[in-house]
Amino acid sequence: MNWELEDGLEDEQESEQEDEHGAENRMKCITCKGRGLCGRPVCPILRRLEETAALPKLGRKIEGMSPPEVFVGRYGYPLVRAGPMLPAGGESISQPGLGMDIGEIIKARSALVRSESNMVIKEASAPGKLLSSFQQIALSAAPVGAEVSFARPPQRRMVFDGVLSPSGPSGELEKMQITTNPEIPRKVDQLAEDRDAGAAVAVGELYSSGIGTDHISRMLSLGLLGRKRRLVPTRWSITASDDMIGKMLKTSVLEGTQVNDYYLFSAQDLGNHFEILLLPRPFRFELLEIWMARSVWAEEGFIGSDGEDARPKKDYSHLAGGYYAARLAVLEHLADRGRQAAVLAVREISEAYWAPLGVWVVREVARKAMQNAPQRFSTLNQALSEMESRIKTPASQWRREAQTLKGPVQMSLMEF
Numbered sequence: 001m002n003w004e005l006e007d008g009l010e011d012e013q014e015s016e017q018e019d020e021h022g023a024e025n026r027m028k029c030i031t032c033k034g035r036g037l038c039g040r041p042v043c044p045i046l047r048r049l050e051e052t053a054a055l056p057k058l059g060r061k062i063e064g065m066s067p068p069e070v071f072v073g074r075y076g077y078p079l080v081r082a083g084p085m086l087p088a089g090g091e092s093i094s095q096p097g098l099g100m101d102i103g104e105i106i107k108a109r110s111a112l113v114r115s116e117s118n119m120v121i122k123e124a125s126a127p128g129k130l131l132s133s134f135q136q137i138a139l140s141a142a143p144v145g146a147e148v149s150f151a152r153p154p155q156r157r158m159v160f161d162g163v164l165s166p167s168g169p170s171g172e173l174e175k176m177q178i179t180t181n182p183e184i185p186r187k188v189d190q191l192a193e194d195r196d197a198g199a200a201v202a203v204g205e206l207y208s209s210g211i212g213t214d215h216i217s218r219m220l221s222l223g224l225l226g227r228k229r230r231l232v233p234t235r236w237s238i239t240a241s242d243d244m245i246g247k248m249l250k251t252s253v254l255e256g257t258q259v260n261d262y263y264l265f266s267a268q269d270l271g272n273h274f275e276i277l278l279l280p281r282p283f284r285f286e287l288l289e290i291w292m293a294r295s296v297w298a299e300e301g302f303i304g305s306d307g308e309d310a311r312p313k314k315d316y317s318h319l320a321g322g323y324y325a326a327r328l329a330v331l332e333h334l335a336d337r338g339r340q341a342a343v344l345a346v347r348e349i350s351e352a353y354w355a356p357l358g359v360w361v362v363r364e365v366a367r368k369a370m371q372n373a374p375q376r377f378s379t380l381n382q383a384l385s386e387m388e389s390r391i392k393t394p395a396s397q398w399r400r401e402a403q404t405l406k407g408p409v410q411m412s413l414m415e416f
Contacts, residue, residue, distance in 0.1 A: 078121045083115035220241055259279075270357065273347070274345065275345075276369050277387060286306070286402065306318060329367040329369075
């Protein structure tokens, strides 16, 4: 997909309205993940979660350390609601990570208050005092102190989303003051000031210099990169940054030599289980998602896949941001080793994943898998046998969806 960040980000291609019943209805929930494609004004899955969350009672003022995190909404685009996120208790809340359980993550994020102010996306090209403050938080590599006043006490409502991390109460921002100095890396400051570099080039330079994907997506969202500066909804900027970094790494991977054997990587966390198989073939990436029954988006279960080869991917993945997050993790591994392979990544989501935590879960569990020592096999059948033994869903239900396993198979040298 071509992210037109220079001329204003085009919206994700929305799926056409489908039949209300059976497999198509299940597919709609997996594709939508709370975006409203079913036509309902409120997602019933998310509403159930939001109504059960315990949230703090707040007044009209909050002072604390932003993680750093700034939210830009998408509703009403090109008029959006934007503002920093601050912890209700005054202490900085780190970004969620692996090793915590879902309840702990929700508890920590429920105390993170989102402030909102109406802004036109083009304000990023010539920001006023308020937006400049938001941008200073987005540029920082460390928590930033801020004091925020609301027009009225924030609404006590938990917000869940398929792409974004959960957040707690939200309120209309009246005024704001930064109380500590942001810690801005030199490369970040340099590219934020550079209006001659395109967004994709700037993202590539930031990533290559060691700036993390979360930091890059914040900069994209707050209109701090590219020639024509625009505010970009946070959920779009997360996927856009994963996609642009992935495209840069893919160019490098296509120049690498092919692996000679079959390598199987594995990891699981937060109800997400990855089996990632590298095959000795020209580059291809396929993500196969298995949503087991009673997982967050699929009460009855769902299996689907999407992929690409060496050519640029033209359409937006119907597996949404998770596709680009998983692809990024695999491409990082291949680029780091100067190798090329066909990749079959199987993500199995169990009922243990009972609340959506954001696309970062997909990226980090896939990274965890690629950082683990792989198993090495000389034949495809051996690799698939091991892979199938660790996936709970019967192979007969998911192998037919894997396009990578169809057609002629190139054998490794050891198989001759």
